[in-house]
Amino acid sequence: MWRDIWFLATRTLLMTFRKRSTLILYFGLPIAGIVATFLLYGSVGTTELRVGVVNEDSGQRIAEDTVGFVKNLDHVSIVHVSRNELKEQLAANKLDSGLIIDSGFSESVLSGSPDHIAIESVKGAQVTGYMKSMLRGYIDNVAAMGKIAGGDGTTFQQIYDQYRSSAFKLTSESVNDTSLAKQMSYQSIGFLLLFMLNSAASLAELMLKHRENRTYYRILSSPINAKTYVLANIAVNAVVMLAQIVIALFFMKVVFHMDPGISVFEMFALLAIFAVVSISLSLVIIAFSKSSGMAGALQNLIIVPTCLLSGCFFPLSIMPETLRRVSDFLPQSWVLQSIEKLQEGATFGSIGFHLSILLAFAVVFFLIATYKFGRNNDTRNFV
Amino acid sequence: MNILDIRGLTKKFGDFVAVDNMSLTIREGEIFGFLGANGAGKSTTINMISSLLRPTSGEIRILEKDIAKQSRFAKTNLGIVPQDLAIYEDMTAYENVSFFAGLYGLRGDKLKERAEEALEFVGLSDKAKSFPKNFSGGMKRRLNIACAIAHKPKLIIMDEPTVGIDPQSRNYILTSVRKLNESGCTIIYTSHYMEEVEEICSRIAIVDHGKIIAEGTKEQLKSTITDVKDIRIELKSVQGTEGELLKPVPGVRTVLQEENVIRVHSDAAVDNLNRILKQLMDAGKEIRSVEEQEPNLETVFLTLTGRNLRD
Numbered sequence: 163m164w165r166d167i168w169f170l171a172t173r174t175l176l177m178t179f180r181k182r183s184t185l186i187l188y189f190g191l192p193i194a195g196i197v198a199t200f201l202l203y204g205s206v207g208t209t210e211l212r213v214g215v216v217n218e219d220s221g222q223r224i225a226e227d228t229v230g231f232v233k234n235l236d237h238v239s240i241v242h243v244s245r246n247e248l249k250e251q252l253a254a255n256k257l258d259s260g261l262i263i264d265s266g267f268s269e270s271v272l273s274g275s276p277d278h279i280a281i282e283s284v285k286g287a288q289v290t291g292y293m294k295s296m297l298r299g300y301i302d303n304v305a306a307m308g309k310i311a312g313g314d315g316t317t318f319q320q321i322y323d324q325y326r327s328s329a330f331k332l333t334s335e336s337v338n339d340t341s342l343a344k345q346m347s348y349q350s351i352g353f354l355l356l357f358m359l360n361s362a363a364s365l366a367e368l369m370l371k372h373r374e375n376r377t378y379y380r381i382l383s384s385p386i387n388a389k390t391y392v393l394a395n396i397a398v399n400a401v402v403m404l405a406q407i408v409i410a411l412f413f414m415k416v417v418f419h420m421d422p423g424i425s426v427f428e429m430f431a432l433l434a435i436f437a438v439v440s441i442s443l444s445l446v447i448i449a450f451s452k453s454s455g456m457a458g459a460l461q462n463l464i465i466v467p468t469c470l471l472s473g474c475f476f477p478l479s480i481m482p483e484t485l486r487r488v489s490d491f492l493p494q495s496w497v498l499q500s501i502e503k504l505q506e507g508a509t510f511g512s513i514g515f516h517l518s519i520l521l522a523f524a525v526v527f528f529l530i531a532t533y534k535f536g537r538n539n540d541t542r543n544f545v
Numbered sequence: 546m547n548i549l550d551i552r553g554l555t556k557k558f559g560d561f562v563a564v565d566n567m568s569l570t571i572r573e574g575e576i577f578g579f580l581g582a583n584g585a586g587k588s589t590t591i592n593m594i595s596s597l598l599r600p601t602s603g604e605i606r607i608l609e610k611d612i613a614k615q616s617r618f619a620k621t622n623l624g625i626v627p628q629d630l631a632i633y634e635d636m637t638a639y640e641n642v643s644f645f646a647g648l649y650g651l652r653g654d655k656l657k658e659r660a661e662e663a664l665e666f667v668g669l670s671d672k673a674k675s676f677p678k679n680f681s682g683g684m685k686r687r688l689n690i691a692c693a694i695a696h697k698p699k700l701i702i703m704d705e706p707t708v709g710i711d712p713q714s715r716n717y718i719l720t721s722v723r724k725l726n727e728s729g730c731t732i733i734y735t736s737h738y739m740e741e742v743e744e745i746c747s748r749i750a751i752v753d754h755g756k757i758i759a760e761g762t763k764e765q766l767k768s769t770i771t772d773v774k775d776i777r778i779e780l781k782s783v784q785g786t787e788g789e790l791l792k793p794v795p796g797v798r799t800v801l802q803e804e805n806v807i808r809v810h811s812d813a814a815v816d817n818l819n820r821i822l823k824q825l826m827d828a829g830k831e832i833r834s835v836e837e838q839e840p841n842l843e844t845v846f847l848t849l850t851g852r853n854l855r856d
Binding site: 165166169170173177180181375376377379380381382383384385386387 | 595596597616617620621623625627629630631632633634635636640644645647648649650692693
């Protein structure tokens with residue numbers, strides 16, 4: 163029997179994947195899902211602020227130090243430009259904002275009333291806010307020193323030097339925000355679940371197509387029996403699912419450098435269990451379909467709405483409570499919940515309950531399919 | 546040696562009895578004609594021989610082995626040419642034959658050799674790399690045959706292999722059937738074309754309502770209906786009312802219409818030719834020729850079943 167399964171499965175794989183369109187359908191679409199997520203979330207996150215500096219108060223220490231302060235801010239890069247260059251580069255989107263220090267700026271700070279400084283941007287407060295608030299804190303400090311010095315340059319210099327070489331040092335560490343990467347991975351897996359379910363249903367649909375073109379009956383009149391035939395189809399389905407998972411994880415990790423916050427092996431194991439659920443669900447769809455057209459319609463009726471309700475396309479948290487409860491009855495939701503738990507630091511062993519629920523889904527679907535195959539006159543030859 | 550032995554075969558679908566206690570023996574080397582109108586039980590019988598359907602009761606033996614117990618052996622020695630084409634349109638002719646032959650356990654060089662041999666046999670060697678979607682109906686039928694013979698079965702069931710094809714392809718297929726038979730294959734042949742069956746079959750069984758109602762050689766079957774005469778009358782035009790017109794004539798059993806010809810099957814013992822012709826002439830029919838023919842298979846079939854084979 164295994165030899166027959168091997169022969170049927172390899173021939174079916176060769177036959178199915180000789181068409182480029184099939185390769186795109188089964189492997190291109192999951193990658194497209196990852197690319198879509200990457201583009202969707204890729205624009206969100208930390209980017210460097212490009213600041214053009216026009217310093218017309220050059221030679222003055224306070225002005226120079228202010229420019230130095232901006233330069234040392236995290237995620238900020240500066241470039242010295244003239245007023246005209248600043249306008250042109252802001253308009254051409256080569257710079258995000260401009261810092262203009264007019265002549266007399268250092269004088270005004272020293273007198274305790276900072277003036278002659280402006281921040282320009284065509285992108286608004288979203289871009290200037292960060293630099294403005296940081297800069298205000300710095301200039302206010304220096305201005306306070308000017309006030310205390312009462313306009314006396316020597317006193318100011320002493321206080322300012324003390325401030326610069328302060329006895330205490332504050333070191334700061336940047337904490338990486340991994341929430342975005344995790345959300346990207348979560349959403350990519352959501353798309354992958356959709357494509358896995360669709361692929362499983364399409365591959366199982368081959369059995370109906372073979373019945374429609376009568377080759378199924380020719381196969382059954384050979385020494386191959388119905389069980390062997392169905393097992394070969396399941397084997398083909400399993401190989402394609404596993405390949406989909408491997409390719410999707412490869413693109414996520416290696417090509418797009420997404421960090422799902424879970425080990426690749428755990429992710430693979432979880433998705434492999436979902437592959438079993440997908441195959442069993444595809445058999446249910448086939449068992450209840452009289453033709454490949456009907457199977458296609460059932461596939462659309464079942465897969466997309468359940469993926470939607472499970473949070474494959476957008477996080478469950480934005481859905482109303484009632485819909486969230488519905489998702490408990492959908493296997494995709496249990497995979498996504500498992501991923502969330504693992505991302506929160508749970509061990510693979512601790513999501514045993516979730517894995518059991520997924521396996522239970524698979525068992526129930528297999529039983530329904532077997533029962534229906536046995537009862538249905540049109541498909542009784544399958545089992 | 547008997548290649549096929551069917552004993553007490555019955556198949557019921559609910560209350561409907563499709564095959565009713567059928568018994569049949571086919572010997573090695575025969576071309577066996579299996580005749581029956583639509584719904585007579587032919588396909589159900591063939592499906593049971595091919596193990597696609599389980600009999601309700603009875604036994605089928607291929608080469609003296611019970612197919613229920615030794616299904617693999619039986620299937621390995623059986624080749625099916627189904628009535629409906631059963632080929633993959635998106636696989637080349639060679640790949641089709643190679644795939645189906647592979648199901649019988651053939652691998653490697655042997656598989657290649659057998660697939661090429663089968664394609665050559667049906668005259669499709671030059672089309673081995675072509676896809677069936679570009680084939681004519683006749684070529685597809687030939688490929689359908691190649692897929693059934695590559696594993697060299699001892700018994701081949703051909704279920705209407707010439708349906709819907711051009712005369713040239715039909716002749717090619719009939720010649721192929723004879724060649725297969727000469728090479729040692731036993732063939733069960735079903736067709737709606739009585740002349741084909743008459744031309745190639747060495748023995749014939751007529752099936753009606755799930756039962757074999759007659760079995761034997763052509764001559765034996767024809768000799769069973771000595772009480773019937775077959776009168777062929779060619780008219781200038783046929784209107785379809787001739788059957789009703791001739792029914793009251795004593796001895797007339799059935800009237801068939803084929804284009805401008807009506808065929809009257811009548812009791813041989815009743816001398817009624819003049820009455821028949823008078824009846825037609827009184828109705829204004831213009832008679833062109835009259836011929837009394839020897840009974841042929843069609844006469845036999847009609848007499849025994851009361852139906853035309855194409856009904």
